[in-house]
Amino acid sequence: MKIAVAPAIGAGGSLFSADQWKAIGEALGKEAKVEFTSFKQLYVDIEVERADEVKNALLAAGLEIYPVGFFTKNLIACNFCRGAEEAGLAIALQLNEAVAGQEVPSPLKVGYAGCANATSEPLFQHIGVVKMKNGFDIYVGGEGKSIKASVGLLMLEDVPENAVVAVVQRLIAVYKENARKKERFSRFVQRITLERLRELVSTE
Numbered sequence: 001m002k003i004a005v006a007p008a009i010g011a012g013g014s015l016f017s018a019d020q021w022k023a024i025g026e027a028l029g030k031e032a033k034v035e036f037t038s039f040k041q042l043y044v045d046i047e048v049e050r051a052d053e054v055k056n057a058l059l060a061a062g063l064e065i066y067p068v069g070f071f072t073k074n075l076i077a078c079n080f081c082r083g084a085e086e087a088g089l090a091i092a093l094q095l096n097e098a099v100a101g102q103e104v105p106s107p108l109k110v111g112y113a114g115c116a117n118a119t120s121e122p123l124f125q126h127i128g129v130v131k132m133k134n135g136f137d138i139y140v141g142g143e144g145k146s147i148k149a150s151v152g153l154l155m156l157e158d159v160p161e162n163a164v165v166a167v168v169q170r171l172i173a174v175y176k177e178n179a180r181k182k183e184r185f186s187r188f189v190q191r192i193t194l195e196r197l198r199e200l201v202s203t204e
């Protein structure tokens with residue numbers, strides 16, 4: 001079986017410590033093949049019989065484990081170089097907690113950046129949250145994959161901090177309720193249109 005492994009989001013970003021690499025090597029064994037994905041997760045194949053043992057060792061090392069496939073990935077966050085408070089580490093942690101690991105019609109990536117430099121490239125994720133001077137801007141429909149790659153569209157501007165998680169949760173709920181089978185979020189946004197999506201997100 002395949003699992004996704006990620007470090008916790010912290011003040012320096014999503015960083016693996018040397019001890020965690022060691023724990024990964026010891027838990028998986030010398031022959032293991034580990035894929036380093038473009039969205040900051042490690043994909044590892046483990047034997048079903050050893051799944052609990054391996055997962056427990058990784059969790060004990062402070063790593064996080066997520067399902068692989070048609071699920072929301074853990075938050076693709078920036079490195080918070082402006083400091084935890086200014087770059088919004090607390091809201092990033094809340095977002096990750098609220099969205100990661102949800103079953104969705106097609107694998108879904110949510111990006112977060114603590115300032116307009118947006119070095120974590122949230123506009124190429126399906127949903128992108130960017131901390132701005134007066135609130136948070138939320139982009140939708142970015143797509144980094146395929147020759148039809150696209151940049152996210154600005155859906156909402158200056159969302160207050162206490163509403164960000166709810167808006168992203170609502171977006172995911174609308175996607176789950178209205179998407180066609182296996183429809184990518186970026187395609188879903190194109191089909192349903194930005195205007196309609198704004199309405200659906202704001203109806204509750």
Ligand code: SF4
Nearest residue numbers: 078079081114115119
């Ligand atoms: S997005 Fe801004 S705060 Fe975050 S790492 Fe990049 S420059 Fe720093």
